[in-house]
Amino acid sequence: xxxxxxxxxxxxxxxxxxxxxxxxxxxxxxxxxxxxxxxxxxxxxxxxxxxxxxxxxxxxxxxxxxxxxxxxxxxxxxxxxxxxxxxxxxxxxxxxxxxxxxxxxxxxxxxxxxxxxxxxxxxxxxxxxxxxxxxxxxxxxxxxxxxxxxxxxxxxxxxxxxxxxxxxxxxxxxxxxxxxxxxxxxxxxxxxxxxxxxxxxxxxxxxxxxxxxxxxxxxxxxxxxxxxxxxxxxxxxxxxxxxxxxxxxxxxxxxxxxxxxxxxxxxxxxxxxxxxxxxxxxxxxxxxxxxxxxxxxxxxxxxxxxxxxxxxxxxxxxxxxxxxxx
Numbered sequence: 221x222x223x224x225x226x227x228x229x230x231x232x233x234x235x236x237x238x239x240x241x242x243x244x245x246x247x248x249x250x251x252x253x254x255x256x257x258x259x260x261x262x263x264x265x266x267x268x269x270x271x272x273x274x275x276x277x278x279x280x281x282x283x284x285x286x287x288x289x290x291x292x293x294x295x296x297x298x299x300x301x302x303x304x305x306x307x308x309x310x311x312x313x314x315x316x317x318x319x320x321x322x323x324x325x326x327x328x329x330x331x332x333x334x335x336x337x338x339x340x341x342x343x344x345x346x347x348x349x350x351x352x353x354x355x356x357x358x359x360x361x362x363x364x365x366x367x368x369x370x371x372x373x374x375x376x377x378x379x380x381x382x383x384x385x386x387x388x389x390x391x392x393x394x395x396x397x398x399x400x401x402x403x404x405x406x407x408x409x410x411x412x413x414x415x416x417x418x419x420x421x422x423x424x425x426x427x428x429x430x431x432x433x434x435x436x437x438x439x440x441x442x443x444x445x446x447x448x449x450x451x452x453x454x455x456x457x458x459x460x461x462x463x464x465x466x467x468x469x470x471x472x473x474x475x476x477x478x479x480x481x482x483x484x485x486x487x488x489x490x491x492x493x494x495x496x497x498x499x500x501x502x503x504x505x506x507x508x509x510x511x512x513x514x515x516x517x518x519x520x521x522x523x524x525x526x527x528x529x530x531x532x533x534x535x536x537x538x539x540x541x542x543x544x545x546x
Contacts, residue, residue: 230280231288234502234509237263241501257418257504258389261382264508273509285506289414290468292499296417296432297475298484299425299493311546312404312434315538319408320441323349323534330526340369340520342449344527347377348534351439352412362446363453372520375512376527381411382511384531388419392427401542403427407434409538411531414507417500436469 241260267273273281324345331341343365347356353374360370388406395402406420406427413435420431479489 226279227283228280230277230282230506231284231502232280233277234281234284234505235498237267237505237509238498238501241505256501257421258385260501260505261385261418261508264505265382265511266508268509268511269513277509281506281509284502285414285510288499288506289503292496292503293413293417293432293436294468294471294475295492295496295499296429297472298479298489299429299496312408313437315404315408315541316434316437316441319534319538320349320438320445323530324445326533327526327530330529334522334526336522336526337369339363339365339453340373340523341526342453343369343373344376344523344530346445346449347373348380348411348527348530349438350442350445351435352377352381352415354412355442358442359446359449362450372523376520376524377411378507379511379513379524380527380531381415382507384410384535385415385418385422389422392419392423397543399423399427400430401546403430404434404546405539405542407431408438408542409535410435412507413439414500414503418504418507432472436472439469 238256238260241256241263244259245256324342327341327345327348328338330336331338331344342363343356343360346359347353349355356370356373356377360373388410391397392402397405402423403420403426406423407416407430410416410419416435417428417432420435421428478484
């Protein structure tokens, strides 16, 4: 009960900003459609880097970002039509299978070029190619990384992902890409699950659903990558550690299959998807409230440079690939 009481203020706070974001979006959408998700992130970033998120809110904000996001993603599965998504074909899966190891290799090369610590460069690569800060936290023990490396990598990946959402959301309004292409691009190239979903939905529901599906395929890569990195960084010492399988991805897939079969009434599906939208919006607000410019500046400008170059390479290369072949 004590733990629950600690969560309540932060959850209410993120919900409050989420409601404000929806109100602002409704007020300006005839002029410019930023989407409530983007507005919520911007408000969160501004608040945390000016007023600063108060300690009383932090537990609830963390809960919203970690737990509510996963619940929102699972519920989002009920909105999917796998019959339509499967028509994307094997190209998307192949792209994910190539993207993940390629980004890790580029991150390692950049680390050597800028003479950065190998494990730090690896963590930035992991966060960029799988699922952002979650992947960093999950795989840091696998390579026996220092806590400081984890903090720096999480800060940089979270910051660049948030910037990416804002840039992609602007592109969503102006680009001639199709919804399918934009959804694939967002899902395959942005850092965290929250980032990819926020950016994908900036183009509408169809792009958002495709972006979510592609992102989930990347999240699944957490397991094989943990096995490979665990072997590479621990060979000879018998201390290999593995990341846990992300079960919420399995639940998301099951929800999508159940929805596609059509055994749940449309009215129930509507309620579940509405809850999904609210939870994901709250998670986006929480993400904004977690971005701290000062910690990035103080803890690793060289690492930030690696992250920026890596993001520039991945976002532009995937954009060209998607618009050419998808």
